[in-house]
Amino acid sequence: MTETSTADDRSFRRETEQVVNEIAQELRTLDDGTSWFTGLSPARRQDVLQELAGYAMQAHITAADGRAGVARSGVKPTANPSVMICMDPPRYGFARLPADEHVKAFRVLVSVFAIADTRRRETYCKGTCGHSWHHLPTPAEEP
Template sequence: MQESERIINEVAQGLRDFEEAVDWFCSLGSVSRVAVLREVVRYLMQAHVTAQDGREGLLRSGVKPTVTPAVLIAREPTLEQMGKIVRLPPSEHANSFRVLLSAFVVADSRRRKVECRGTCSHFWHHLGRG
């Protein structure tokens, strides 16, 4: 498991502090940050993110609702908006990560409760065990 995959999923499962993940993300170079943003978008797609997940995640993100990534995550179509977030300039990377990661926490939590119901075999849903 890659470091980014572990960190993102640990935050989603409450095993790692959100701010610690943001600090880690901000320590990366610009190219690596874009790669991580794309990775979070892939995870959001796998979790079947909804616009409601994005809006709920925004409330948890600590980002002002008027910054560009916040405005985009609350709009539909969700997948198209996430693509726009990934393409924002480096000055927006930290806010973009906060918004996308928060949306993933919401979407993945919903997926684990609704679809997996404790019986899934997704290894990334079992990081705190064993």
Template sequence: MRASERIINEVAQGFRAFEEAVTWFSSLELGEQRAVLQEVVRYSMQAHATAQDGRDGLLRSGVKTTMTPAVLIVRERILEQMGRIINLPPSEYLNAFRVLLSVFVVADTRRREAECRGACGHAWHNLH
């Protein structure tokens, strides 16, 4: 399991603090940050993120509702909006990460509670 995969999933499962992941993300080079944003979007797609997950995730993200990633995530067609978010300029990456990670946390939690219920064979759902 890659470090980024572990960190992202540990946040989703409550084994790592959200702000610790934000600090880790901030320490990465821009190319690595972009790759992580793409990774979080893939995970959100696998968790079947919904528009409601986007709205709920935004509330958890700490990002002002007027910031570009926040404005995009609350629109319908969330997966299309996530594609727009990862294509924002590098100056938006940190807020994008906060929003996308928060959406993933909400979507993944919902999926684990609804579908896995302790009997999940996914390695990323069995970290601890």
């Protein structure tokens, strides 16, 4: 039983990575990603928020990224997730927010990640990147 759970968890993490990076690379809309997120169980939503906060940390988000991401997210700048991501340094306890804040947290986090990750793809990784998630096929390239 543990093996199935572990395999399911790995599969879910890959799905999360795919969805988040498709949003970041504008291969999927933020609204489509939000629909995917709202279809998850509350426990899975917390898993996604925790994973996504890790992606944001790895992308080395800045306070400026936070402000730009909040503006892109459609979430009010005074909402808890917006305030948390704009702090210097950002606060990452999004999975511990009340459940009614999870959709806002997802929208903020994925928007901020998209900004920071785009900057990294265009600077640090430009032409030399081996990260598979930076080279997602566009719908026209898929078999």
